[in-house]
Structure formats: structure tokens, C-alpha cells
Amino acid sequence: AGGGGVGGLADEFQFIHQELTGDSSVMARIDAARLGAGGAVGVMLRESTAPGARHFSTFVANVTAGLRYSFQRREAAGNLPKPPKNTTDAAAPPGAWVRIQRRGREFTGSWSENGVAWTDILKVSLDLPPTLLGGIAASSRVGLGSYLDMDAVVCDITVEGALPPP
Numbered sequence: 499a500g501g502g503g504v505g506g507l508a509d510e511f512q513f514i515h516q517e518l519t520g521d522s523s524v525m526a527r528i529d530a531a532r533l534g535a536g537g538a539v540g541v542m543l544r545e546s547t548a549p550g551a552r553h554f555s556t557f558v559a560n561v562t563a564g565l566r567y568s569f570q571r572r573e574a575a576g577n578l579p580k581p582p583k584n585t586t587d588a589a590a591p592p593g594a595w596v597r598i599q600r601r602g603r604e605f606t607g608s609w610s611e612n613g614v615a616w617t618d619i620l621k622v623s624l625d626l627p628p629t630l631l632g633g634i635a636a637s638s639r640v641g642l643g644s645y646l647d648m649d650a651v652v653c654d655i656t657v658e659g660a661l662p663p664p
Contacts, residue, residue: 507578513542515633522659523599525619527613529592529651532650534638538568540596542635543605545626546648549566550576552626554609556596556607556619558650560587565589567596569607579593585609591651600630600659613654632636632657 518524524541531539540557552572559568559582566590572579587609595610603623608616634655638648 507576509551509553511635512635512663513631513633513635514548515544515547515631516657517629517661518543518600518632518657518659519629519661520659521601522630522632523597523657524634525595525597525613525654526634526652526654527592527654528558528589528594528596529653531558531565531589531594531648531650533558533565533648533650535560537636537638538570539636539648539652540634541598542631542633543598543600544631545575546631547622548575549611552624554598554600554605554622556598556609557635558594558596559584560593564627565591565594567594567607567609567619571605573622573624583607585617585619587617591610595654600626600631605661627654629661632659 538557538559542555544553545551567585569583
């Protein structure tokens, strides 16, 4: 999962996704994570696969203080993302659950130790199209062409709002 992450004007990361419509959410348990400095793995709702698309994400991220839950977002396409909102609580795989949720125009990033009781990191209201891409995102925060500096196990993935198959 190479790439410079979702912190610049042009995102570089790996994203396994599907189309979601209306109220939707993606939830997953991070069972294991070996992340280099700045590396992240988690869940994302995104307007498109364009490098500067608007998005909302909840990650387990390797920040200065160690593994933390991080809510990250880009509210205007082609602009820099807002500064991440990192928790003071340590993210401790295998009990590190992350969720990104859309209810109307409200997007909420949250975390849990058990997948049942959730703690919100941040809620943001923004008008986005009814159909978004939702899924698992990961980045080593290492530039393209470099060796990867991460590995993670993501499991217990739950997706709400998926479009029915054709």
C-alpha cells in the first residue's frame, strides 16, 4: 500500500471500494497493523477516485504519539485536506475498530474497542452527491516506487448502503 497518503493535493493510497448510496457506513476491525511513520489503514467514504476528491476517513494511523485513531477529510475537491483529528486514545489491534458513517449531510468518524460501543472523533456536515465510494483505504506514506513500509490485517468488514447488484 505505497503512496504519499491523503494529506496533500493529490492522494496516493490503495482503496478497495464499492458504490454506496444515501445513508451509508463502512466499519472494520484492524486485527494487526505494522505501520511506518505516517502510515494509515482504515475506512473511507469518497466522492470519486480522482486524486483530489472530497472524502471522509477514519484510520488507525501511526502519528508522533504512536498508533492513534484519526479522522481525516477533504471538504473541497482539489484543495488540501483539513488537519487530521487524532485521538489521545491509543489504537490497539486486534481490538481497534473504525467506522465512517453518513446520515444525510452529516459525516461521523468513530472508533471502538469492541465494535459495539462507539466513540465519535468528529462530525462534519457537508453536501455531497447521493452516491459515494466506500471501502478500505491504506497507505504506507512512502512515495511511489519505494519499498512498502506497512502491513495490516483488516477483518469483520460491514458495509451499509451498497447498491444492489445489476
